Amino acid sequence: MTENTTLGRKNGTKQKILKVSTTLFSELGYRGASIRKIAKEVGIRESAIYNHYASKEEIFLDVAKDIFSSPFSSKDLNIQEEALKGKGFVQNFTMQYKLLAFDKSSEKMFRLLMIELFANKELREQFMSEFHAKNIKVLSEAFFIMMQNSIIKSQDPMMISYEFLSTLFYIRLQITLMRFDNDSTTALSTIFEKHVEFFWDSIKI
Amino acid sequence: MTENTTLGRKNGTKQKILKVSTTLFSELGYRGASIRKIAKEVGIRESAIYNHYASKEEIFLDVAKDIFSSPFSSKDLNIQEEALKGKGFVQNFTMQYKLLAFDKSSEKMFRLLMIELFANKELREQFMSEFHAKNIKVLSEAFFIMMQNSIIKSQDPMMISYEFLSTLFYIRLQITLMRFDNDSTTALSTIFEKHVEFFWDSIKI
DNA sequence: GTCTATATTTGGATAGAC
DNA sequence: GTCTATCCAAATATAGAC
Numbered sequence: 001m002t003e004n005t006t007l008g009r010k011n012g013t014k015q016k017i018l019k020v021s022t023t024l025f026s027e028l029g030y031r032g033a034s035i036r037k038i039a040k041e042v043g044i045r046e047s048a049i050y051n052h053y054a055s056k057e058e059i060f061l062d063v064a065k066d067i068f069s070s071p072f073s074s075k076d077l078n079i080q081e082e083a084l085k086g087k088g089f090v091q092n093f094t095m096q097y098k099l100l101a102f103d104k105s106s107e108k109m110f111r112l113l114m115i116e117l118f119a120n121k122e123l124r125e126q127f128m129s130e131f132h133a134k135n136i137k138v139l140s141e142a143f144f145i146m147m148q149n150s151i152i153k154s155q156d157p158m159m160i161s162y163e164f165l166s167t168l169f170y171i172r173l174q175i176t177l178m179r180f181d182n183d184s185t186t187a188l189s190t191i192f193e194k195h196v197e198f199f200w201d202s203i204k205i
Numbered sequence: 206m207t208e209n210t211t212l213g214r215k216n217g218t219k220q221k222i223l224k225v226s227t228t229l230f231s232e233l234g235y236r237g238a239s240i241r242k243i244a245k246e247v248g249i250r251e252s253a254i255y256n257h258y259a260s261k262e263e264i265f266l267d268v269a270k271d272i273f274s275s276p277f278s279s280k281d282l283n284i285q286e287e288a289l290k291g292k293g294f295v296q297n298f299t300m301q302y303k304l305l306a307f308d309k310s311s312e313k314m315f316r317l318l319m320i321e322l323f324a325n326k327e328l329r330e331q332f333m334s335e336f337h338a339k340n341i342k343v344l345s346e347a348f349f350i351m352m353q354n355s356i357i358k359s360q361d362p363m364m365i366s367y368e369f370l371s372t373l374f375y376i377r378l379q380i381t382l383m384r385f386d387n388d389s390t391t392a393l394s395t396i397f398e399k400h401v402e403f404f405w406d407s408i409k410i
Numbered sequence: 411g412t413c414t415a416t417a418t419t420t421g422g423a424t425a426g427a428c
Numbered sequence: 429g430t431c432t433a434t435c436c437a438a439a440t441a442t443a444g445a446c
Contacts, residue, residue, distance in 0.1 A: 013411080029324065031236050034439060047442080048412050056440070111323060117382070118320045119234065124382055132379070155403075162396070163372055163403050170371030174337070177322070177329055194364050202407035218429080239421055252424075253430050261422065 014052040016042050022063045026108035029115040030060055064123070067109045068130035069100070079138065083145035086152070087200050093139070094168065098192045101172040110176055136161045143203075152203040160203055167195050219257040221247050227268045231313035234320040235265055269328070272314045273335040274305070284343065288350035291357070292405050298344070299373065303397045306377040315381055341366045348408075357408040365408055372400050 020041045024033035035056055039046045053059045082089050100106040113131075116123050139161035146152045152160075171191055178185050225246045229238035240261055244251045258264045287294050305311040318336075321328050344366035351357045376396055383390050 027323075031439095032324070035441085036439070044411090045413060046440080047414085050441070051411055114319075115323045118232075118316060118385060119237070121386065124386065128379075128382065156399075159399055159403065162375075163400065166372040166375030167368055169375055170367075174333075177333065180323060181326065181329065191367070194361075195368065198360075198364065198368055198407070202403070236421095240423085241421065249429090250431060251422080252432085255423070256429055 011052070013042070013044065013048075017049060017052055017059065018062055021059045022108055022112075025060060025063050026112040026115070029112075030056075030119065064109075064112065067113055067123075068126055069106065069109075079141055080145060083142035084149060084151075086146055087196075087204070089142055089146075090164070090196055090200055093142075094192050094196050097168050097172070101175050107176060107179065110172065111180065114173070114176070132165075135165050139164060150205060153205055155203070163202075164199050167199075168192075171195065216257070218247070218249065218253075222254060222257055222264065223267055226264045227313055227317075230265060230268050231317040231320070234317075235261075235324065269314075269317065272318055272328075273331060274311065274314075284346050285350060288347035289354060289356075291351055292401075292409070294347055294351075295369070295401055295405055298347075299397050299401050302373050302377070306380050312381060312384065315377065316385065319378070319381070337370070340370050344369060355410060358410055360408070368407075369404050372404075373397075376400065 017038065021033065021038050024037055024041065027033070028037075035046050035049055038059070039049050042049075049059075053062070082092070085092070100110075113123060113127060117127060118124070136158060140157040143152065143157040143160055147154050147157065171188060175185050175188055178188070222243065226238065226243050229243055229246065232238070233242075240251050240254055243264070244254050247254075254264075258267070287297070290297070305315075318328060318332060322332060323329070341363060345362040348357065348362040348365055352359050352362065376393065380390050380393055383393070
């Protein structure tokens with residue numbers, strides 16, 4: 001009968017701790033976001049935090065559990081079909097990536113990842129496998145299919161995937177940095193599209 | 206008459222503090238590298254540190270003072286001449302970048318930069334100006350000259366500079382990550398050269 | 411579930427003897 | 429220049445009352 005039941009048994013305080021922690025971890029990093037700051041922001045005492053999480057580490061794990069989401073995560077099934085779209089596939093992939101770059105929640109996760117990259121070995125490994133290797137795999141498969149269908153030139157699919165992905169990453173890093181300081185990103189608004197044009201011109205037959 | 210005079214009046218202890226701090230800051234970040242750890246590694250007490258530096262912040266500034274070195278830093282003068290080499294220019298630039306990526310000292314500075322990027326606004330600004338903008342400027346000038354001399358296709362020089370630089374950066378980040386965990390980088394040994402080939406094929410006439 | 415109080419550790423920094 | 433001793437602040441975490 002409390003307000004909490006409205007959203008289905010959600011513990012309001014725990015949810016708030018998670019939300020506040022997500023923001024603070026993504027701004028100050030693991031060390032910088034102290035239990036004190038979190039508690040203060042939530043509006044409770046430090047000790048009350050421990051009624052919901054056993055330790056700071058547990059909060060962090062809860063925050064970071066969904067850190068790796070990738071474009072085409074739900075579309076993996078139709079990779080063959082998608083690849084036959086040629087340039088359309090490249091555009092779709094890029095737009096998904098662009099959406100992530102500008103999505104508030106994804107932005108925080110990306111920032112957290114960058115901040116903790118050299119402090120957290122597990123995150124480093126996940127960055128390599130989930131962030132890099134997984135995207136390279138999807139892209140390579142798509143480009144391989146395009147080559148088989150004479151849509152693009154025959155080259156090493158991994159290599160061109162790398163070329164394509166690296167620029168997307170660099171753009172995203174720049175956007176994230178600028179937004180962190182509330183700088184305008186209008187100068188970068190069309191860069192995704194320009195990247196697609198350059199890249200497609202480079203690989204198309 | 207002490208050993209210190211051999212290298213010209215260098216204060217041995219201060220040098221050692223600087224060296225140890227550089228390593229620790231680049232592995233643990235500013236917060237993680239405590240005065241205690243630095244002192245312990247140097248082999249003196251914490252208080253003795255303050256005979257050489259007024260604060261931890263001062264040590265960091267000394268460590269980070271040479272964080273931004275760029276390929277072609279000393280060669281800026283001959284940009285016109287260099288650009289006329291066409292592919293040779295791109296190869297030279299890439300090799301300089303590759304050297305930096307594998308140079309022990311540059312590696313530490315790059316790691317430090319990445320670790321502190323979201324914690325230190327000044328570093329962020331310098332990353333944007335010194336690391337990004339400066340390289341884009343040099344590259345754009347060179348590519349513009351190549352276009353004037355019909356060595357490469359006419360396009361937006363800034364755009365292709367961005368395409369070129371972003372991949373170099375991504376490769377460097379990957380190398381730095383892998384070396385941080387002592388992983389082998391042999392899989393990346395020829396990737397710089399492959400990038401040059403792909404990129405040059407994309408822009409050449 | 412939240413509070414007060416407290417234990418414990420770590421970290422930056424200073425005072426003063428040698 | 430280095431040491432011992434010490435101070436102070438911040439941080440994680442626990443105990444026990446309400």
